[in-house]
Amino acid sequence: NYLRENIDDEFKSYLVLVRASSIQSERGLLTEDENRALNRSIHKLLYLIGSALGESSNRSPTSIYTNCLHVLEYLLRRHDIHIENVHDLVVSTLPYHDTPLFGRILQLVNLAELSQWMFLRPYATPGCHLPNRTLLAKQAAKDNALTGVLCDLAASNKTKSSKGRSHVTSFACAVLVQALKIQSRKTGTCEEPTVRLLLPYVLQAIGSS
Numbered sequence: 001n002y003l004r005e006n007i008d009d010e011f012k013s014y015l016v017l018v019r020a021s022s023i024q025s026e027r028g029l030l031t032e033d034e035n036r037a038l039n040r041s042i043h044k045l046l047y048l049i050g051s052a053l054g055e056s057s058n059r060s061p062t063s064i065y066t067n068c069l070h071v072l073e074y075l076l077r078r079h080d081i082h083i084e085n086v087h088d089l090v091v092s093t094l095p096y097h098d099t100p101l102f103g104r105i106l107q108l109v110n111l112a113e114l115s116q117w118m119f120l121r122p123y124a125t126p127g128c129h130l131p132n133r134t135l136l137a138k139q140a141a142k143d144n145a146l147t148g149v150l151c152d153l154a155a156s157n158k159t160k161s162s163k164g165r166s167h168v169t170s171f172a173c174a175v176l177v178q179a180l181k182i183q184s185r186k187t188g189t190c191e192e193p194t195v196r197l198l199l200p201y202v203l204q205a206i207g208s209s
Contacts, residue, residue: 027080042081043088045071047156050092053101054167069101082108090117091149095171098130116145133171137178141186144197150176151201 027035049071055064075081081089086109096102106124111117119139123131140146154172176198183190 027084038079039085042075042079042085045075046081046085046088046092050095051165051168053093053096054165076108083110086110086114087116090114090120091153094136094149094153095168097136098132100130103128103130116143116149133175133178136175137182140175140179141182144193147176147179147194147197151198155201155204 027038030038049068052064052068079085082105089105089109093102093105103123106120107126109124111121111124119135120131122128136146140150150172154169154176180190180194183194
Protein backbone atom coordinates (compact mmCIF):
# COMPACT_ATOMS: atom_id res chain seq x y z
CA ASN A 1 0.00 0.00 0.00
CA TYR A 2 2.76 2.49 0.84
CA LEU A 3 4.20 2.09 -2.67
CA ARG A 4 0.83 2.56 -4.38
CA GLU A 5 -0.21 5.53 -2.25
CA ASN A 6 3.01 7.45 -1.71
CA ILE A 7 5.38 6.80 -4.62
CA ASP A 8 4.83 8.64 -7.92
CA ASP A 9 3.67 7.15 -11.22
CA GLU A 10 7.22 6.36 -12.33
CA PHE A 11 7.30 3.49 -9.85
CA LYS A 12 4.06 1.84 -10.93
CA SER A 13 5.68 -0.43 -13.52
CA TYR A 14 7.70 -2.01 -10.69
CA LEU A 15 4.75 -2.91 -8.48
CA VAL A 16 5.11 -6.52 -9.58
CA LEU A 17 8.31 -6.71 -7.52
CA VAL A 18 6.43 -5.94 -4.30
CA ARG A 19 3.09 -7.60 -4.93
CA ALA A 20 2.10 -10.61 -2.87
CA SER A 21 2.39 -12.77 -6.00
CA SER A 22 6.16 -12.20 -6.02
CA ILE A 23 6.37 -14.19 -2.79
CA GLN A 24 5.86 -17.28 -4.92
CA SER A 25 8.86 -16.42 -7.11
CA GLU A 26 11.92 -17.92 -5.47
CA ARG A 27 15.04 -16.89 -7.38
CA GLY A 28 16.37 -20.42 -7.34
CA LEU A 29 13.25 -21.63 -9.15
CA LEU A 30 13.36 -19.00 -11.90
CA THR A 31 14.84 -19.67 -15.31
CA GLU A 32 17.99 -17.87 -16.44
CA ASP A 33 15.92 -15.53 -18.62
CA GLU A 34 13.50 -14.83 -15.77
CA ASN A 35 16.38 -13.99 -13.45
CA ARG A 36 17.89 -11.64 -16.02
CA ALA A 37 14.53 -9.89 -16.42
CA LEU A 38 14.18 -9.66 -12.64
CA ASN A 39 17.66 -8.16 -12.31
CA ARG A 40 16.89 -5.56 -14.99
CA SER A 41 13.75 -4.50 -13.13
CA ILE A 42 15.55 -4.38 -9.79
CA HIS A 43 18.36 -2.34 -11.35
CA LYS A 44 15.90 0.31 -12.58
CA LEU A 45 13.90 0.32 -9.36
CA LEU A 46 17.01 0.74 -7.17
CA TYR A 47 18.12 3.77 -9.16
CA LEU A 48 14.65 5.29 -8.91
CA ILE A 49 14.74 4.73 -5.16
CA GLY A 50 18.22 6.26 -5.03
CA SER A 51 16.86 9.39 -6.67
CA ALA A 52 13.70 9.49 -4.57
CA LEU A 53 15.70 9.28 -1.34
CA GLY A 54 17.02 12.75 -2.11
CA GLU A 55 13.55 14.25 -2.48
CA SER A 56 13.26 15.40 1.11
CA SER A 57 14.92 15.34 4.51
CA ASN A 58 11.49 14.55 5.97
CA ARG A 59 11.68 11.33 7.99
CA SER A 60 8.00 11.08 8.98
CA PRO A 61 6.27 7.67 8.66
CA THR A 62 4.49 8.83 5.48
CA SER A 63 7.42 10.59 3.79
CA ILE A 64 8.89 9.52 0.45
CA TYR A 65 12.17 8.75 2.24
CA THR A 66 10.51 6.41 4.73
CA ASN A 67 8.44 4.70 2.06
CA CYS A 68 11.57 4.11 -0.02
CA LEU A 69 13.19 2.47 2.99
CA HIS A 70 10.19 0.15 3.25
CA VAL A 71 10.62 -0.85 -0.40
CA LEU A 72 14.35 -1.40 0.08
CA GLU A 73 13.70 -3.58 3.11
CA TYR A 74 11.22 -5.64 1.12
CA LEU A 75 13.66 -6.09 -1.77
CA LEU A 76 16.32 -7.21 0.69
CA ARG A 77 14.04 -9.79 2.26
CA ARG A 78 12.20 -11.00 -0.83
CA HIS A 79 14.76 -10.73 -3.61
CA ASP A 80 18.10 -10.92 -1.74
CA ILE A 81 19.42 -7.77 -3.42
CA HIS A 82 22.29 -7.61 -0.91
CA ILE A 83 23.51 -10.89 -2.45
CA GLU A 84 22.27 -10.83 -6.04
CA ASN A 85 22.39 -7.10 -6.86
CA VAL A 86 25.27 -5.79 -4.73
CA HIS A 87 26.74 -3.40 -7.30
CA ASP A 88 23.40 -1.73 -8.07
CA LEU A 89 22.55 -1.50 -4.37
CA VAL A 90 25.84 0.20 -3.51
CA VAL A 91 25.84 2.57 -6.49
CA SER A 92 22.20 3.64 -6.09
CA THR A 93 22.79 4.59 -2.44
CA LEU A 94 26.31 6.02 -2.89
CA PRO A 95 25.00 9.63 -2.92
CA TYR A 96 24.02 9.00 0.73
CA HIS A 97 27.49 7.72 1.68
CA ASP A 98 27.55 9.74 4.89
CA THR A 99 24.22 8.48 6.24
CA PRO A 100 23.36 5.53 8.51
CA LEU A 101 21.48 3.98 5.57
CA PHE A 102 24.67 3.56 3.56
CA GLY A 103 26.55 2.29 6.60
CA ARG A 104 23.90 -0.38 7.10
CA ILE A 105 24.08 -1.42 3.45
CA LEU A 106 27.86 -1.81 3.72
CA GLN A 107 27.29 -4.14 6.66
CA LEU A 108 24.81 -6.25 4.68
CA VAL A 109 26.79 -6.81 1.49
CA ASN A 110 29.92 -8.89 0.99
CA LEU A 111 32.37 -6.34 -0.38
CA ALA A 112 35.11 -8.97 -0.57
CA GLU A 113 33.39 -10.37 -3.66
CA LEU A 114 33.55 -7.04 -5.51
CA SER A 115 37.08 -5.72 -5.91
CA GLN A 116 35.81 -2.33 -7.09
CA TRP A 117 34.26 -1.67 -3.69
CA MET A 118 36.96 -3.19 -1.49
CA PHE A 119 38.07 0.30 -0.44
CA LEU A 120 34.79 0.62 1.48
CA ARG A 121 35.38 -2.46 3.66
CA PRO A 122 36.87 -0.48 6.59
CA TYR A 123 33.56 1.39 6.82
CA ALA A 124 31.41 -1.73 7.06
CA THR A 125 32.06 -2.21 10.77
CA PRO A 126 29.15 -1.23 13.06
CA GLY A 127 29.89 2.05 14.82
CA CYS A 128 32.61 3.00 12.36
CA HIS A 129 32.62 6.50 10.89
CA LEU A 130 31.18 6.69 7.38
CA PRO A 131 33.13 7.41 4.17
CA ASN A 132 33.23 11.08 3.25
CA ARG A 133 33.24 12.68 -0.18
CA THR A 134 36.98 13.25 -0.13
CA LEU A 135 37.59 9.53 0.27
CA LEU A 136 35.39 8.80 -2.75
CA ALA A 137 37.17 11.49 -4.77
CA LYS A 138 40.61 10.10 -3.88
CA GLN A 139 39.49 6.66 -4.98
CA ALA A 140 38.00 8.00 -8.23
CA ALA A 141 41.25 9.89 -8.91
CA LYS A 142 43.11 6.59 -9.15
CA ASP A 143 40.30 4.28 -10.30
CA ASN A 144 38.68 4.99 -13.65
CA ALA A 145 36.14 2.25 -13.03
CA LEU A 146 34.68 4.35 -10.21
CA THR A 147 34.94 7.45 -12.38
CA GLY A 148 32.86 5.65 -14.99
CA VAL A 149 30.27 4.66 -12.39
CA LEU A 150 29.96 8.30 -11.30
CA CYS A 151 29.65 9.47 -14.92
CA ASP A 152 26.88 6.96 -15.55
CA LEU A 153 25.16 8.03 -12.35
CA ALA A 154 25.19 11.68 -13.42
CA ALA A 155 24.19 10.92 -17.01
CA SER A 156 21.26 8.72 -15.98
CA ASN A 157 19.76 11.66 -14.09
CA LYS A 158 20.62 14.58 -16.38
CA THR A 159 17.26 14.81 -18.16
CA LYS A 160 15.20 14.70 -15.00
CA SER A 161 14.14 17.71 -12.99
CA SER A 162 13.10 16.38 -9.60
CA LYS A 163 14.96 17.48 -6.51
CA GLY A 164 16.09 13.94 -5.77
CA ARG A 165 17.70 13.51 -9.18
CA SER A 166 19.36 16.90 -8.86
CA HIS A 167 20.88 15.70 -5.60
CA VAL A 168 22.28 12.57 -7.26
CA THR A 169 23.68 14.51 -10.23
CA SER A 170 25.21 17.18 -7.99
CA PHE A 171 26.84 14.51 -5.84
CA ALA A 172 28.38 12.69 -8.81
CA CYS A 173 29.65 15.90 -10.41
CA ALA A 174 31.11 17.17 -7.12
CA VAL A 175 33.07 13.95 -6.58
CA LEU A 176 34.32 13.98 -10.17
CA VAL A 177 35.49 17.61 -9.95
CA GLN A 178 37.29 16.89 -6.70
CA ALA A 179 38.90 13.79 -8.22
CA LEU A 180 40.21 15.85 -11.15
CA LYS A 181 41.66 18.40 -8.75
CA ILE A 182 43.44 15.61 -6.88
CA GLN A 183 44.93 14.31 -10.13
CA SER A 184 46.02 17.80 -11.12
CA ARG A 185 47.75 18.42 -7.80
CA LYS A 186 49.70 15.17 -8.14
CA THR A 187 50.78 15.40 -11.77
CA GLY A 188 50.14 18.99 -12.78
CA THR A 189 47.40 17.91 -15.17
CA CYS A 190 44.49 15.49 -15.50
CA GLU A 191 45.47 12.02 -16.64
CA GLU A 192 44.75 11.23 -20.28
CA PRO A 193 42.73 8.00 -19.62
CA THR A 194 40.46 9.96 -17.29
CA VAL A 195 39.97 12.74 -19.83
CA ARG A 196 39.14 10.20 -22.54
CA LEU A 197 36.60 8.63 -20.22
CA LEU A 198 34.98 11.94 -19.28
CA LEU A 199 34.90 13.55 -22.73
CA PRO A 200 31.88 11.67 -24.19
CA TYR A 201 29.82 12.49 -21.10
CA VAL A 202 30.84 16.17 -21.26
CA LEU A 203 29.98 16.39 -24.96
CA GLN A 204 26.66 14.65 -24.37
CA ALA A 205 25.82 17.08 -21.57
CA ILE A 206 26.72 20.08 -23.77
CA GLY A 207 24.63 18.71 -26.62
CA SER A 208 21.58 18.08 -24.45
CA SER A 209 21.74 21.58 -22.96
